[in-house]
Amino acid sequence: DVKVTQSSRYLVKRTGEKVFLECVQDMDHENMFWYRQDPGLGLRLIYFSYDVKMKEKGDIPEGYSVSREKKERFSLILESASTNQTSMYLCASSFPTGAATNEKLFFGSGTQLSVL
Amino acid sequence: GENVEQHPSTLSVQEGDSAVIKCTYSDSASNYFPWYKQELGKRPQLIIDIRSNVGEKKDQRIAVTLNKTAKHFSLHITETQPEDSAVYFCAASLNDYKLSFGAGTTVTVRA
Numbered sequence: 001d002v003k004v005t006q007s008s009r010y011l012v013k014r015t016g017e018k019v020f021l022e023c024v025q026d027m028d029h030e031n032m033f034w035y036r037q038d039p040g041l042g043l044r045l046i047y048f049s050y051d052v053k054m055k056e057k058g059d060i061p062e063g064y065s066v067s068r069e070k071k072e073r074f075s076l077i078l079e080s081a082s083t084n085q086t087s088m089y090l091c092a093s094s095f096p097t098g099a100a101t102n103e104k105l106f107f108g109s110g111t112q113l114s115v116l
Numbered sequence: 117g118e119n120v121e122q123h124p125s126t127l128s129v130q131e132g133d134s135a136v137i138k139c140t141y142s143d144s145a146s147n148y149f150p151w152y153k154q155e156l157g158k159r160p161q162l163i164i165d166i167r168s169n170v171g172e173k174k175d176q177r178i179a180v181t182l183n184k185t186a187k188h189f190s191l192h193i194t195e196t197q198p199e200d201s202a203v204y205f206c207a208a209s210l211n212d213y214k215l216s217f218g219a220g221t222t223v224t225v226r227a
Contacts, residue, residue, distance in 0.1 A: 042219040
């Protein structure tokens with residue numbers, strides 16, 4: 001069974017702090033994603049990566065960066081946390097496009113980040 | 117980019133009744149339409165999906181229909197049960213791995 005693990009379930013940080021959210025998957029998936037989930041806004045894509053050291057901006061990349069040094073690990077970085085980044089952050093992974101399996105996303109349990 | 121709108125935002129149904137959620141998409145080239153279910157406190161999970169070369173797909177009590185001309189697709193849940201209570205998200209993508217999600221529908225099944 002696919003496992004996508006996020007390092008923290010709850011996180012409280014102060015404005016201006018640098019924040020690292022870590023995600024690890026154990027199924028050798030090429031694709032990894034970071035979404036944020038806000039009530040009434042659904043899931044919005046922040047960044048994604050289709051290979052090691054590759055990254056592409058999603059729909060709301062401002063204020064975030066990412067790192068993918070190893071295939072199984074995808075990190076989301078908030079360089080200087082702000083209160084409007086308080087949200088639920090969901091990591092996901094999937095098989096590459098064109099594989100026999102579809103683009104099914106496997107999500108982590110999420111990290112609820114509060115920036116005070 | 118793709119824009120997906122989802123209605124209604126909340127839906128309350130009597131146990132045993134049917135529930136229907138509708139989504140519209142903006143990019144006529146989109147060709148993959150999944151539905152995810154997120155139970156309270158849990159991660160989203162894929163429940164059913166459909167590709168643009170198919171008009172309808174069914175899996176037990178859930179079905180999805182796609183109208184490419186009108187650019188909308190719908191989720192149908194029949195004989196609803198308490199365990200169907202959850203937030204449901206539709207999504208669309210254009211032949212790649214980047215999904216655009218709707219805002220979600222909170223479904224409550226009343227006993």
